[in-house]
Amino acid sequence: MACVSAAEPERQQKIRSWMGHFRLVKCSPGSFDACSGSCRVSLRTDAVRKMTVHNLYIFDRNGSCLHYSEWNRKKQAGISKEEEFKLMYGMLFSIRSFISKMSPLDMKDGFLAFQTSRYKLHYYETPTGIKLVMNTDLGVPNCRDTLQQIYSTLYVEYIVKNPLCVLGESLQSDLFSSKLDSFIRALPFFSVRAA
Amino acid sequence: MSRQSNRATDSKKMNSELFTLTYGALVTQLCKDYENDEEVNKQLDKMGYNIGVRLIEDFLARSSVGRCHDFRETADVIAKVAFKMYLGITPSVTNWSPAGDEFSLILESNPLVDFVELPDNHSNLVYSSLLCGVLRGALEMVQMAVDVRFAQDTLRGDNVTEIRMKFIKRIEENLPVGDE
Numbered sequence: 001m002a003c004v005s006a007a008e009p010e011r012q013q014k015i016r017s018w019m020g021h022f023r024l025v026k027c028s029p030g031s032f033d034a035c036s037g038s039c040r041v042s043l044r045t046d047a048v049r050k051m052t053v054h055n056l057y058i059f060d061r062n063g064s065c066l067h068y069s070e071w072n073r074k075k076q077a078g079i080s081k082e083e084e085f086k087l088m089y090g091m092l093f094s095i096r097s098f099i100s101k102m103s104p105l106d107m108k109d110g111f112l113a114f115q116t117s118r119y120k121l122h123y124y125e126t127p128t129g130i131k132l133v134m135n136t137d138l139g140v141p142n143c144r145d146t147l148q149q150i151y152s153t154l155y156v157e158y159i160v161k162n163p164l165c166v167l168g169e170s171l172q173s174d175l176f177s178s179k180l181d182s183f184i185r186a187l188p189f190f191s192v193r194a195a
Numbered sequence: 196m197s198r199q200s201n202r203a204t205d206s207k208k209m210n211s212e213l214f215t216l217t218y219g220a221l222v223t224q225l226c227k228d229y230e231n232d233e234e235v236n237k238q239l240d241k242m243g244y245n246i247g248v249r250l251i252e253d254f255l256a257r258s259s260v261g262r263c264h265d266f267r268e269t270a271d272v273i274a275k276v277a278f279k280m281y282l283g284i285t286p287s288v289t290n291w292s293p294a295g296d297e298f299s300l301i302l303e304s305n306p307l308v309d310f311v312e313l314p315d316n317h318s319n320l321v322y323s324s325l326l327c328g329v330l331r332g333a334l335e336m337v338q339m340a341v342d343v344r345f346a347q348d349t350l351r352g353d354n355v356t357e358i359r360m361k362f363i364k365r366i367e368e369n370l371p372v373g374d375e
Contacts, residue, residue, distance in 0.1 A: 161253065
């Protein structure tokens with residue numbers, strides 16, 4: 001991780017050539033920052049750019065929202081939470097069937113993610129119909145393995161294996177919520193303040 | 196070195212014995228509670244179903260098996276991955292029906308029935324009914340409705356244990372009905 005001031009052209013050249021190896025660079029104003037995966041270089045003169053997770057939804061196979069947490073959500077949807085969950089689930093259902101219909105080749109994994117100019121929505125679905133949806137900012141590359149890890153180390157361990165947790169209803173386990181929270185906060189691409 | 200390996204195999208044997216004895220105690224208690232073999236079979240199947248519904252999630256988390264494309268692939272995954280993971284045995288998949296929707300799992304040994312003999316007054320008891328329920332529940336969670344039953348049982352005098360599985364239909368996922 002390197003931080004280079006804009007006033008050293010030779011070093012800038014060197015940094016540029018090894019940009020691809022860098023993940024996240026914390027910079028002071030007026031210097032380079034870089035993200036691996038896209039090798040974008042931008043000169044920021046004002047606010048620093050940090051990567052972050054905005055929120056996470058977990059749905060079951062019937063469309064009920066089992067869990068929702070948010071960390072860095074600046075703008076609400078303007079509708080009630082139930083309507084928001086239904087909207088999200090309905091969108092996922094429609095996108096998945098659209099994708100499988102319109103795919104010009106044989107489907108492999110199906111819907112993975114979509115991205116706008118401000119955020120990226122990552123999606124992971126298990127064969128049992130458990131759907132994990134995570135909104136992050138644009139700097140985060142593919143995080144399907146993160147979602148798969150959340151499923152296998154958190155959902156399966158703390159919910160499925162807990163006989164007192166009723167499947168199919170909104171999850172009431174404090175242990176699960178706190179473990180999920182610490183897991184997300186420990187992710188390399190999580191930072192508390194979004195850009 | 197050999198002492199370490201003895202301890203490892205000993206602890207494995209201990210676990211499977213504890214499991215076998217626990218299952219036996221469960222069946223015995225059910226027999227005392229219900230006193231009717233058919234009812235006990237049903238209860239075991241129901242308990243197996245509840246286990247299967249959760250077990251499939253653990254299975255998917257631990258193995259990296261994705262969605263199966265057809266019933267044959269499902270049969271292979273059940274026999275070679277799932278049974279091996281949970282019971283330590285690998286049954287063979289045979290006796291496919293011409294339509295490809297029914298097959299048999301032949302178990303050479305069944306860890307649930309170690310040390311077990313069925314007494315004469317419980318001739319209708321299908322001792323390992325739990326397994327049928329587990330398979331049924333697990334497959335239902337991956338959108339497959341199946342019918343599972345024991346075709347042969349070593350406790351009833353047959354040479355091998357044979358589980359017959361029949362595919363009934365694919366369970367389609369429905370969009371949840373809106374309130375408005």
